Amino acid sequence: MLNQIGDSIHYLPNQNDKERPTLGLVCGDQYSLVIDSGNSVQHARDFLHEIEKLKVPPVKYLAITHAHWDHVLGMNEFEAAAIIVNARTNEIIQDWRSLSFDDHSLQEYADAKKMTSQCVETIISEIPERDTFQLTSPDIIFEGSLRLDLGNKVCVLETIRSTHTDDSTIVYIPDEKVLFLGDSAYGTTENSLYHFKQSLLLPMIEDIRKYDATHFLLGHESICDAAEMDLYWKELISASKAVTSASLEGAIAAFEADHDRKPNENELFFLKAFVNDQILKSQSE
Ligand SMILES: [Zn+2]
Secondary structure, eight states: OOEEETTTEEEEOOBGGGTBOOEEEEEOSSOEEEEOOOSSHHHHHHHHHHHHHHTOSOEEEEEOSOOOHHHHTTGGGOTTSEEEEEHHHHHHHHHHHTOOOSHHHHHHHHHTTSSOHHHHHHHHHHOTTGGGOOOOOOSEEESSEEEEESSSOEEEEEEOOOSSOSSOEEEEEGGGTEEEEETTTSOEEETTEEEOOHHHHHHHHHHHHTSOOSEEEETTSOOEEHHHHHHHHHHHHHHHHHOSSSOHHHHHHHHHHHHSSOOOHHHHHHHHHHHHHHHHHHHHO
């Protein structure tokens, strides 16, 4: 079953054991917009099955928040929809389009760390007829931002600066004060190190905070309210401030000096992630 926000927004909650991200549905008087396509053919079909039960206007658009496999591999199931992506997401999807999904190729991608084992497992179990499977091509490619009107229901898509990827699109529905963030507010794993790109943290928060929202949907999280998001930003910012080198001890000491207490579990996680960012930065110099 889908969860509902206000009159016009529904979503299929994330399912972490299957690496299924949150999928969104926004309904206007004439058309509906889907946000993210799911991590597989099966995930997309499960979502479409739920949408059918609602008797909502036809899905005219599919917006992809970024080109990670778990958000795009269900794309082909939305045949009747125009697929909307930013220019960078399109580039990455074009790379995906040259991939093959037979056993031999999947093994090669896994060995080359081009695909995670979870990605390969999901493809094997949830993409039928994968020997001939090829990802479809997006239909509408935008730069910066794009405004859609679904019939008395405006949606704003914007490519933002993000600590997760360089192709993050968010979707804002002003009527309902709802913001779909995709994975933009997360960190990312590089060379087996989970890190938040420190230089992009404040620019990202600026880009997200300019939207007046009360409900925030993230890719792999339960829905958040404004207070929860504020706390998330606050913990990230204070952790980032304490990290000025690749030393975790130094970062923890700086944090304790600033706050007169030990970092909590989240803050410690963020401190490590910013330290990892410093390590990755020094490796690339
Ligand atoms: Zn992602």
